[in-house]
Amino acid sequence: MNAPIRAEHVEPPHNVAHALTVRNLSLSFGGNQVLHDIGLQLEPGEITGLIGPNGAGKTSFFNCLTGLYMPQRGEICLGSENLIWLAPTQRAALGFSRSFQHVALCPELTVAENVMVGLDRQSNAGWLDAFLPLAGGRKERGRNRELAVNALERLGIADVAKSYPSDLPPGVLRLAEIARAIAGSPRVLLLDEPAAGLNSVETRDLANALKKLRAPDLVLVVVEHDMDLIMDVCDTIHVLNVGRLLASGSPGQIQANPEVVRVYLGDDDA
């Protein structure tokens, strides 16, 4: 096992492309083993799909990557560094970012302010600045606002920066969540069911937005049940079934895999 990175060695992301390699990852809750000895490599520059039936362990796998769940066994390496002992905040500082399965925007904040929440947490201007606004804090807030607007522009929704979530349709809210996840320029971006609750037009817009996020130094992983979206945007797909890695391959290979068709994709003739 590689030596874990110590907290004082955590540095902000720099522009070096690293694969995220997972080895022998096992996770249990009491007697319920949720992940069994998962090993896979997530490549920068690609969009990777993670699919499988309900309860397969996809969200749990994301929770292990971000440090929310502590697996009983295994390694999670960014490049050659094993991150397994790092806390979620330390992994965020290294460039891990995610969106959640259920829309999680704060209704009292505008879209731009929601996007800034993650940036404010990373910045030096913390809660003290909210009570005692200092010049340095104001400057940092201005910069965060700029980063937030840039992220909204990348997703084509800068026009809703000042709107409140309750005034917006689900497709725009999902894009706003992704904007929040990309605003800090992550090197690992994990999206959990971004198309959940979207209609077909919104899903098509989302697919186009995801394709534009592909970048040489970004590991981008999408968990999704919408197979048209997955097959359209992904370069590589991994299939989980009851906590085990069932298959990995290109969209064509996955669609042609009889075991994947049997347990998840289904047979058109059936």
Ligand SMILES: Nc1ncnc2c1ncn2[C@@H]1O[C@H](COP(=O)(O)OP(=O)(O)OP(=O)(O)O)[C@@H](O)[C@H]1O
């Ligand atoms: N905090 C937890 N405590 C106990 N069991 C958990 C916990 N989190 C997940 N599980 C269990 O892990 C298994 C996998 O759940 P998970 O949410 O990872 O599946 P999923 O593949 O994301 O499913 P879905 O497609 O429905 O979102 C389930 O049996 C679930 O009950």
Ligand SMILES: [Mg+2]
């Ligand atoms: Mg899930």
